Amino acid sequence: MSRLTGIRMRNPVHFLALGFGLGLAPKAPGTFGTLAALPFFWLMMDWSLPLYIGTLVVMSLVGIYLCGKTAEDMGEHDHPAIVWDEVVGMLIAMICLPAGWVWIVAAFVAFRFFDILKPWPIKLLDRHVHGGFGIMVDDILAGIFALGVIQLAAYFLV
Numbered sequence: 001m002s003r004l005t006g007i008r009m010r011n012p013v014h015f016l017a018l019g020f021g022l023g024l025a026p027k028a029p030g031t032f033g034t035l036a037a038l039p040f041f042w043l044m045m046d047w048s049l050p051l052y053i054g055t056l057v058v059m060s061l062v063g064i065y066l067c068g069k070t071a072e073d074m075g076e077h078d079h080p081a082i083v084w085d086e087v088v089g090m091l092i093a094m095i096c097l098p099a100g101w102v103w104i105v106a107a108f109v110a111f112r113f114f115d116i117l118k119p120w121p122i123k124l125l126d127r128h129v130h131g132g133f134g135i136m137v138d139d140i141l142a143g144i145f146a147l148g149v150i151q152l153a154a155y156f157l158v
Contacts, residue, residue: 004074006073016062016066016084017063017084018070019033020036030080034086034112037090044091060088060140063087063135064131064133071135077130085135086111092146093110093142094147095147098154114145125137
């Protein structure tokens with residue numbers, strides 16, 4: 001991972017963008033950062049679908065600012081330590097998730113699969129869309145892909 005120039009963990013923007021510090025993991029920061037979604041999920045999992053999705057919209061819009069500002073302060077677009085986008089993507093993957101740890105793990109694996117491999121059009125967006133929106137959009141789409149896989153699996157297995 002490149003250096004963390006310009007980061008101040010006392011700055012709430014940086015603290016959130018770096019997934020409460022989980023994005024500072026020396027290996028696989030995106031994977032560790034994705035874990036920051038779990039406390040949010042446990043808080044939100046019993047909410048109505050409109051409230052859950054509305055909260056995701058707000059978290060996504062806030063994330064555009066958080067990720068963009070933190071990247072600007074670091075002087076590097078989409079630094080690996082910036083993981084708020086992974087938090088939102090993982091929460092998207094867990095929309096209407098069936099109960100049980102197996103489904104949480106499946107959503108985690110599906111989201112990380114799409115986030116790491118970046119199939120079309122995720123890779124296209126990752127390469128050509130910049131700023132805070134660019135940081136967020138590829139993970140939002142990876143979350144949507146993972147959501148589709150998980151919901152198909154739930155349909156046929158539950």
